[in-house]
Amino acid sequence: MPKAARLALALGIFVVAVALAVIGAMAYLRSNPPNVDYAAGHQSGQPVHLTIQTVGQIGFGAHPSWVSYLALAPDGRWVHSTLWQLPAHTLVDVTVYEYDTGGPLRNQVFGSVSGVIGDDYVLNGKPVRLLDSNSGNGVAHTFSVPALGINVPLWGVPSSAKNICAHAPCSFSSVHNVITFSFRTPGPGQYHWQCLIPCGAGFLDGNGGPMQSIGYMGGFLKVVDA
Amino acid sequence: MTSEETADRIERRREGLSHWKWLTGVWLILTAIIEPVIYFLIWPHLPPGNMTSSARGAQFDMMVLTMIAAPVMVAVLAYFAYALIVFRHPKGRPLVDGPPLRGNLRVQTAWITITSAIVMGAFVFGTYELIVPAGAGGAEGPSPIWTPASHTELPVQVIGQQWIWTYRYPTFGGFETTQLMLPNNTEIAFHVTSLDVIHSFWAYQLGVKADANPGVDDVAFTQTNQLGRITVRCSELCGIWHGAMYGYGEVVSPSAFETWAKAMERRLAPATRLLPPFAWTYTPSANGAGGGYYPQTDPYYDKTLYDQGRSGPEGNLPALRVEKSQRVG
Ligand SMILES: [Cu+2]
Ligand SMILES: [Cu+2]
Numbered sequence: 305m306p307k308a309a310r311l312a313l314a315l316g317i318f319v320v321a322v323a324l325a326v327i328g329a330m331a332y333l334r335s336n337p338p339n340v341d342y343a344a345g346h347q348s349g350q351p352v353h354l355t356i357q358t359v360g361q362i363g364f365g366a367h368p369s370w371v372s373y374l375a376l377a378p379d380g381r382w383v384h385s386t387l388w389q390l391p392a393h394t395l396v397d398v399t400v401y402e403y404d405t406g407g408p409l410r411n412q413v414f415g416s417v418s419g420v421i422g423d424d425y426v427l428n429g430k431p432v433r434l435l436d437s438n439s440g441n442g443v444a445h446t447f448s449v450p451a452l453g454i455n456v457p458l459w460g461v462p463s464s465a466k467n468i469c470a471h472a473p474c475s476f477s478s479v480h481n482v483i484t485f486s487f488r489t490p491g492p493g494q495y496h497w498q499c500l501i502p503c504g505a506g507f508l509d510g511n512g513g514p515m516q517s518i519g520y521m522g523g524f525l526k527v528v529d530a
Numbered sequence: 531m532t533s534e535e536t537a538d539r540i541e542r543r544r545e546g547l548s549h550w551k552w553l554t555g556v557w558l559i560l561t562a563i564i565e566p567v568i569y570f571l572i573w574p575h576l577p578p579g580n581m582t583s584s585a586r587g588a589q590f591d592m593m594v595l596t597m598i599a600a601p602v603m604v605a606v607l608a609y610f611a612y613a614l615i616v617f618r619h620p621k622g623r624p625l626v627d628g629p630p631l632r633g634n635l636r637v638q639t640a641w642i643t644i645t646s647a648i649v650m651g652a653f654v655f656g657t658y659e660l661i662v663p664a665g666a667g668g669a670e671g672p673s674p675i676w677t678p679a680s681h682t683e684l685p686v687q688v689i690g691q692q693w694i695w696t697y698r699y700p701t702f703g704g705f706e707t708t709q710l711m712l713p714n715n716t717e718i719a720f721h722v723t724s725l726d727v728i729h730s731f732w733a734y735q736l737g738v739k740a741d742a743n744p745g746v747d748d749v750a751f752t753q754t755n756q757l758g759r760i761t762v763r764c765s766e767l768c769g770i771w772h773g774a775m776y777g778y779g780e781v782v783s784p785s786a787f788e789t790w791a792k793a794m795e796r797r798l799a800p801a802t803r804l805l806p807p808f809a810w811t812y813t814p815s816a817n818g819a820g821g822g823y824y825p826q827t828d829p830y831y832d833k834t835l836y837d838q839g840r841s842g843p844e845g846n847l848p849a850l851r852v853e854k855s856q857r858v859g
Pocket of ligand 1 (some may be wrong): 499500502521
């Protein structure tokens with residue numbers, strides 16, 4: 305084989321190897337957290353049921369002590385992910401099982417419910433528009449989608465309770481609150497959502513750790529054409 | 531020096547002079563074309579537009595600096611093109627070394643004088659413009675030196691927090707909202723602060739940019755003079771959702787603003803009562819943020835949810851009916 309051909313072959317192999325390594329690394333990085341797909345097989349005109357839970361500590365994985373969200377996948381499994389794929393222009397009925405203790409908000413403005421259909425949400429059967437986090441159990445987390453104007457504060461459970469969930473997914477035998485609300489998805493796009501409570505205990509301003517990690521206290525609503 | 535050498539020098543000098551004349555001519559013509567183009571055609575489209583006094587000021591500064599820079603750039607490009615065309619080595623002629631370069635006091639003096647004048651001029655102009663016109667939309671810290679003459683500004687507090695902007699209107703009962711609304715033809719005093727790390731309030735179309743530091747009231751002035759939409763971005767890397775920390779606002783007519791603000795004041799009154807009293811800065815930890823147990827009565831207490839599961843570690847009395855699809859674990 306002539307020298308030039310050998311060189312070209314070596315270069316070609318090198319380029320392919322680098323490309324494979326990059327694709328492999330990207331695929332690995334993108335594989336977790338997984339996408340929870342509520343859009344596949346969705347019948348247009350029908351609402352999507354999004355059931356999620358918030359837990360005081362996830363209890364497994366790389367950061368067992370971190371607070372987290374989990375989502376109930378359409379196949380009935382609780383999935384540790386904050387990437388939720390939803391059909392566009394569709395009513396989403398959300399049920400949140402909130403298992404974490406709360407406290408006063410850093411910014412009380414996020415005790416107000418906004419961006420949901422009807423301006424109220426339902427907390428343990430009672431309609432709520434505004435939570436006073438300085439009294440009672442306080443607020444544990446919020447479900448907030450700034451681009452859609454959605455802010456839903458999640459009332460905390462009493463920290464004196466003896467049955468606080470310590471390992472996700474939490475079951476109904478642990479103390480919890482039930483929050484329901486609805487919103488309508490906009491057109492296709494990726495809409496960032498996050499918790500607006502600095503709940504990353506032990507991190508600077510409470511905003512590190514789970515607050516800065518997709519899969520825990522923030523993620524994306526991946527709105528797609530159904 | 532032989533007479534032959536002298537004749538050669540004179541010849542080269544004459545040639546050099548004609549190069550100068552050509553280059554100067556080309557440069558003058560191009561400059562005469564490009565300067566009016568910048569002034570009349572490009573100026574109105576320069577960022578950040580002219581929605582406010584400070585945006586208009588920034589636009590004017592961009593125009594002046596562009597007009598100063600354009601002739602320099604034209605000179606460089608014209609010389610580059612001229613050298614490529616005229617000083618090309620003719621094909622077939624033997625390659626000979628060019629004449630040796632010697633110092634030329636006149637050229638050197640002119641070079642240093644002109645470039646220094648341009649740079650110093652831009653420096654003096656830029657510094658003046660940055661400070662004198664009421665802070666030029668930049669932040670001036672808690673006690674601004676340059677303030678607008680009117681002293682009838684509308685104060686708007688801008689609160690940065692990871693990762694969303696909120697706004698408080700102290701002259702309307704101190705309500706807080708995620709919407710930025712401003713009245714037209716009004717002097718605005720932005721008071722920018724943060725509840726956690728350093729953010730930066732960048733209202734692009736307003737020509738306003740101010741750091742949001744926790745515990746600091748950073749003041750920036752501007753006067754609105756055009757209706758329209760505003761884009762607000764955080765321009766200080768502040769964590770994972772820094773890129774998502776943007777929002778939109780609007781400059782509306784003074785009467786529309788008044789109506790909006792009064793309606794918000796009324797509608798948000800219950801929420802405003804829960805906010806800390808209006809202050810120029812806040813100490814987030816002072817309100818106990820980060821959690822705590824409050825043993826008062828819980829208005830959302832629900833016996834079935836809270837207590838039934840206490841009967842065992844795994845809870846043999848599930849508080850809610852667990853449907854098959856929702857069974858946990
Ligand atoms: Cu949280
Ligand atoms: Cu920021």
